[in-house]
Amino acid sequence: MPRDEQRWFAGAAAGLWLLFVVQALCSPVLLDDWFSLRYWRDHAFGITELWAYARHNYFHYNPRIGEVFLAVVDGSRALHVIVTPLVQLALLPAVFVIAFGRWPRRTVRDLQLLLFTQAMIWLVIPIPGIMYFYRPFTTNYLWGFTITLALFVPYRLALSDVPRRWLAPIVFVLGWAAGMCNEHTGPTAMVAMAAFVYAAWRRRRLRTWMVAGLAGLYLGYPMLFFAPGQAVRYGGLATRDTPVKLLAERGITGCFGILFDFFYECRLGILLVVAAVVRYAITRGRDAAWPPRRERLTAGLLVGTASAIVVTLFVSPTTTDRVFFASGVLLVAAFAILAEHLFGEPVVRRFTVAACLVVFGYHVVRFVETGLAIGADNAERIALLEAAPAGSVAVVPTYTYALRSRWVPGDDFIYFPWLRDYVGGELYDLATVDLDRFDGTPAARSIATWTFATAPPLRRDAPTYRELQRMPDHTPLALRAGPARAFAITTTGLFKDPRRRPLYVLTWTPAGERFVDGRPEDEPAGHFIRVRRATLPEPIEDAYVTGCGIVDRVEPVPAGDAVQLPVDERYCRGPFTAIACEHARCWVAGWY
């Protein structure tokens, strides 16, 4: 290999890696990231706590292994900056191996094919900026499918290779992880795996590690599909919308609509490939040739595999842009095979590579531009939240790129107003967070009222519930404004009681005080708000847990010197607030 070509190759790989590192450094904390941060605030970052998190997810929330990866990269910025770019980079050679059955060589020709592949991936997948750089999607989909492709890499290479016993345990774990990644890619992966193993068996090249990988995949996918958490995820969507029901509702038109949606999303990539084919046909004229039969077959299988994953979506409750990622990548692998053939004609290669270079450059510019902007906005927002006095209402600017687009997920505080209460209240001890624009959503407010014997009552913003919880004694607070006769903290906007009772957080008089003390409790059976029984008024007529705009009437479960109120995480991860109601008034009774 010429040394110049090797240098070009290494430079390009380093450049792409650098792009991914810069983007990882700029990664904003958005939506799901906040929930992970909240978890790591209360738990030490380590294997034990990660296992507890994974276990809870598997049984009670989202069983995908990508959620665990998300917790890892949210828990450690260093790991995110190191591992995520490597995974993003690894996708490219993995696609190359799947397409060509060999590793890329450090030549300009292979570099051109890799450039084509990367540019086409960004062109074909619907929301590349979000899929690559919004951590929850990156870990669930990009990491997930890279693992799946990595599983198939040794199979794709192996049919002409020597036995490798040491691969068996690695491939087994890889197979299991690939099975645990995504519901919609698993069935196709299992069929493809069976085909690989059968082909190896027919050629008398079946190896132990091949069976190990198959066993891992065939274990991992059922573990994901039948995970207890599936029954509650998406608000129990999987149990409500059964495959038969979904098929009946969608009908033939609806199903083909999903397939059409996929190819519509790929249209720019298809357009560029069609242009290259047309140019090849025009240039070669009658000398134009089809790719060799073997390449045609491989490309056809890849298109079929991409389509099969889309067909799996016919029975999936969620068919949105992000689930087209795996199919898009496989389609690009098929395109790459075609491109290699077309590149045999220099003029086609020159123009197509130039076009891909422009597309690649355009994406890089947009990624960096939006990444730097949203990263800076996010850093500013976090700095403002950290600087705001506890109990106050923090006002933060909206993001420069506030709307969801091909490049960014948008401003999570705009799309999900309840998230402001969660982030403000639970992570920064603020009354809430307001945006300087687009703010039309009333948020909960707590008001502290001091009542005096002679002077008129005094009303001020109140400390948050968690701050009150940390105070060993509330008397200094009650006497802060002078010799009060009574002191109370009430909340509005948090909970609409059907009986319109006032909602109290704290009452104090010189004779005593009432503050209902409840806090998060994680058990193997689920997540609860544990309320100290001694702090509860008697009798309690109603108990509620409210969160994310939903109010659940719950039955308190006695648990020693406390009662447990179950947290329903089917729709979201919080914030949750427990409400306990007497006949005449209600109390904030804890948080999760």
Add this chain to the structure above:
Amino acid sequence: MVRLLLVLAILFAACGDDSSRRVADAQVFDAPVDAAGSGSNAMTILEPHPHDSKLDILVAGLSVGVIVGPAFGARRRKRRDAI
């Protein structure tokens, strides 16, 4: 003529209006109650998905360039082969 038709077809395909293809409106900010989910669930329900029209035009233009770009080398080779 064939090239012109191809170019027109490509431009039509690449620059088509897709405003009716997405169910959600990017300008609607207040999430409905049932959209108040976390992560993928939350994103699923809103999912405004505007396309980048500049990219559409860019790729259309590049596709045209791939088809009609000058090919001196190929012509030279053809002439050479014909001799």
